[in-house]
Amino acid sequence: MSRTVDADYLVVGAGAMGMAFVDALTEHADVRVAMVDRRHGVGGHWLEAYPFVRLHQASAFYGVASTLLGDGQPQQHGPEEGLQERADQAQICAYYARILDRMVESGKVRFFPGSDYLGDGAVLSRIGGERFEMPGARIVDARYLAPSIPAEMPPPFGVAAGARVVPVNELARLEDAPSQYVIVGSGKTATDACVWLLSRAVDPDAICWVRPRDPWMLDRALVQPDPAVFLGMAADTMRVAEQSTSPEDLFLGLEDAGIMLRIDRTVMPTMAKTPTLARWELEQLRTVENVVRRGHLQHVERGRLTFAEGSAAVAEDALVVHCAADGLKYPPLVPVWRPEAITLQPIRAGFPCFGAAVVGYVEATRGSDAEKNRLCPPSPLPDSMVTWARMNVLGTRAAMSFSAEPDIKEWSDRVALNPARIPRGHPGSAALDDARERLATHTKPGLARLAHLAGLS
Numbered sequence: 136m137s138r139t140v141d142a143d144y145l146v147v148g149a150g151a152m153g154m155a156f157v158d159a160l161t162e163h164a165d166v167r168v169a170m171v172d173r174r175h176g177v178g179g180h181w182l183e184a185y186p187f188v189r190l191h192q193a194s195a196f197y198g199v200a201s202t203l204l205g206d207g208q209p210q211q212h213g214p215e216e217g218l219q220e221r222a223d224q225a226q227i228c229a230y231y232a233r234i235l236d237r238m239v240e241s242g243k244v245r246f247f248p249g250s251d252y253l254g255d256g257a258v259l260s261r262i263g264g265e266r267f268e269m270p271g272a273r274i275v276d277a278r279y280l281a282p283s284i285p286a287e288m289p290p291p292f293g294v295a296a297g298a299r300v301v302p303v304n305e306l307a308r309l310e311d312a313p314s315q316y317v318i319v320g321s322g323k324t325a326t327d328a329c330v331w332l333l334s335r336a337v338d339p340d341a342i343c344w345v346r347p348r349d350p351w352m353l354d355r356a357l358v359q360p361d362p363a364v365f366l367g368m369a370a371d372t373m374r375v376a377e378q379s380t381s382p383e384d385l386f387l388g389l390e391d392a393g394i395m396l397r398i399d400r401t402v403m404p405t406m407a408k409t410p411t412l413a414r415w416e417l418e419q420l421r422t423v424e425n426v427v428r429r430g431h432l433q434h435v436e437r438g439r440l441t442f443a444e445g446s447a448a449v450a451e452d453a454l455v456v457h458c459a460a461d462g463l464k465y466p467p468l469v470p471v472w473r474p475e476a477i478t479l480q481p482i483r484a485g486f487p488c489f490g491a492a493v494v495g496y497v498e499a500t501r502g503s504d505a506e507k508n509r510l511c512p513p514s515p516l517p518d519s520m521v522t523w524a525r526m527n528v529l530g531t532r533a534a535m536s537f538s539a540e541p542d543i544k545e546w547s548d549r550v551a552l553n554p555a556r557i558p559r560g561h562p563g564s565a566a567l568d569d570a571r572e573r574l575a576t577h578t579k580p581g582l583a584r585l586a587h588l589a590g591l592s
Contacts, residue, residue: 137266140245142169145272147252150179151197152479152491153277154231158199159495161243169269171247171258178231183286184224185304187331191323191410193219195360195551200492203551204230214415219359274476280516283460285324290457295436300455303328315450317440319345319432320458323410328458329423330416339422343449345440347431349404351386352396355411362557363566368394369555370573373581382520382588407523408463468513472504480513482537484530489552493537496546510537525589531582
């Protein structure tokens with residue numbers, strides 16, 4: 136059975152970027168939007184994330200433009216007292232469910248959960264088997280950068296019979312403790328797993344960390360919705376970049392400036408996806424001394440891990456925790472607006488929710504695709520020191536482009552998702568004045584040097 140649905144837009148993917156786009160679009164245009172997602176609800180990978188996950192950034196920087204995630208307040212106790220709150224999985228999923236309810240109640244949005252997009256404006260429900268046709272709807276691809284997560288992906292290594300291998304989600308459901316935990320992965324999921332185990336009184340010596348690459352991470356205390364703090368960090372980044380002679384020199388300079396962190400100061404990291412990390416977490420991670428650096432894990436059997444560069448013995452009952460899904464995706468950058476689809480990608484450096492909201496606002500307020508693409512050129516997600524520099528160059532250029540439009544500037548200064556905003560009525564301070572002055576001084580030469588390091592003109 137097939138039914139026709141009237142829709143101006145068909146948004147494929149109801150994760151963070153899809154929701155941010157639809158929210159901004161429907162807030163500023165009288166349009167009908169259909170959203171489709173293969174999952175049972177909105178929120179994307181958060182519906183399947185490990186239960187102890189939290190945002191690595193402030194809640195205020197995540198979600199949709201019209202509605203703050205959380206209370207916008209600093210934490211009142213604990214090791215991050217004074218830093219902005221960070222929502223957990225349950226809070227994020229509940230937030231997106233509330234946003235969806237409001238969208239549907241507005242009459243502008245219709246949601247098709249548990250469904251597949253077939254192409255050519257057709258959607259098929261995997262639950263009821265019904266087919267929906269949306270002729271003429273403009274397609275919005277919100278899946279282009281959809282992350283892979285351990286719960287939905289098999290481990291990227293062989294597993295022999297008898298070996299105990301679980302995705303990170305299963306840690307919270309264990310009923311018997313092994314004598315050794317083997318954490319496989321280098322990114323935020325692996326660091327979260329180690330910190331969570333240590334918080335449950337697991338001895339650091341009972342953790343073996345298979346770390347194919349060491350990561351660079353940002354000090355979370357500097358990625359905060361306080362303009363003096365965030366703009367001060369941006370100014371210091373450009374100041375360091377201005378004097379850098381190589382990508383390695385850049386990151387070592389950022390470390391000396393207190394911006395970048397690395398777990399082992401004797402090892403030069405090669406991975407630079409740069410999630411944020413708190414100093415207390417860094418101290419915890421440094422207690423794990425059994426770190427295996429032999430490249431990517433190829434095979435697991437009872438008592439042994441095999442790599443391209445040899446093998447390592449582990450306990451016979453070791454529990455191998457799979458944190459090695461390819462979370463971030465690196466497809467080629469394409470124009471956001473093309474005849475076949477609007478393809479959501481980051482716009483400024485980092486902060487993909489804000490980028491998707493900017494795209495939604497520009498789609499609602501501009502007529503020409505050429506003009507939209509001029510205002511919102513995409514920027515990449517980073518993986519290495521060189522691509523981190525590239526992200527910052529392209530993202531800064533894009534931010535300069537859309538911020539030069541008075542209406543976009545006025546709107547974005549009201550949006551908490553925008554990390555660089557100075558809200559109207561924000562009290563002035565000597566620290567903020569200093570940060571703005573330094574940023575103005577160092578941005579042009581710093582950006583030029585970053586472009587050279589990234590191989591850009």
